Amino acid sequence: VSVLVTGAAGFVAATLIDRLLARGDRVLGLDNFSRGSRALLGDKPRHPGFTFEEADLSSLESFRSALGAYQGEPIREVWHLAANSDIPAGVADMNVDLRDTFMTTFNTLSIMEERGIKRLYFSSSSAIYGDHGERSLAEDSGPLLPLSNYGAMKLASEAIISAAAEKFLETAALFRFPNVVGAPATHGVILDFVRRLKTDRRVLQVLGNGSQKKAYLHISDLVEAMLFVQSRQIPRVDIVNIGPTDSGVTVRQIAEETVQVAAPGAELAFGTGDRGWVGDVPRFRYSTDKLQKLGWQPKLDSLGAIRRAIHEICKQECLA
């Protein structure tokens, strides 16, 4: 094993692990299938470079025992992706993000220290910033006032990773993701719309008034960006906003584009207010200048990413 990936049965891991295997890494994936699934592992279990263990990483005991069979094997780096990805679920029950977003990070660091693993790549989120209106947010913008327990526990995760870097890590990349779209989708606005249209092809009920505007990145670009940053000489703790260069698209645009592909002619029914749910950030602008200065640009802008993802997710859900 050269690389450990937590959250290995999830959406982002599905593409990341394929890329790691393609570059010759031997990957050990861990997941408890709480949000991901065995089906999302796809062909990976047949790949000679891939092994998988089912484990609840919020329990240090379960984490350790999953690694029991790999005791003598040096692990070069960890990609920590396991987290709760359902923001409303974490708002409804505060325990969800403490357990799946924070404790999985805490335990990942404990295991890394025990085993002397010094390189960590972490999937943080734009949710750590909170609501700053139209202001463009760079990596050093603040104050950091998350609106959801999910964002709060990602911010707490960044904080404890920073402390671990002072103690024993050589490299900690804190990647702040925007909304990431594509297949195999496990959550997100497009999957939600497609599933709603599957049950009712005439009306698409949209949460909020549709004016929420955010940046979207296609999964293929996200994974490229992370591997690009990894290939550079990065400081011990490096925060990188990953995203497109445009200011994003509105939920109304996404609804219209989805209807066109999944159920042409369906009517759009909007809710009220500019938030889809408690903890939703209505408008969000990201500065990705740092990544651009390093020399990386996404292939797709927000609208391009949304369009490609709609086709992929309709196919996934057998609607196209």
Ligand SMILES: NC(=O)c1ccc[n+]([C@@H]2O[C@H](COP(=O)([O-])OP(=O)(O)OC[C@H]3O[C@@H](n4cnc5c(N)ncnc54)[C@H](O)[C@@H]3O)[C@@H](O)[C@H]2O)c1
């Ligand atoms: N997709 C996005 O738009 C987005 C945006 C910002 C940040 N992120 C972050 O990227 C990472 C990957 O997200 P994703 O979209 O692939 O979500 P996902 O839900 O598809 O994947 C997360 C995986 O973690 C696993 N997991 C959760 N709790 C666990 C636990 N206690 N023990 C073991 N496994 C556990 C889930 O089963 C799931 O397979 C997450 O950390 C997420 O917070 C994603």
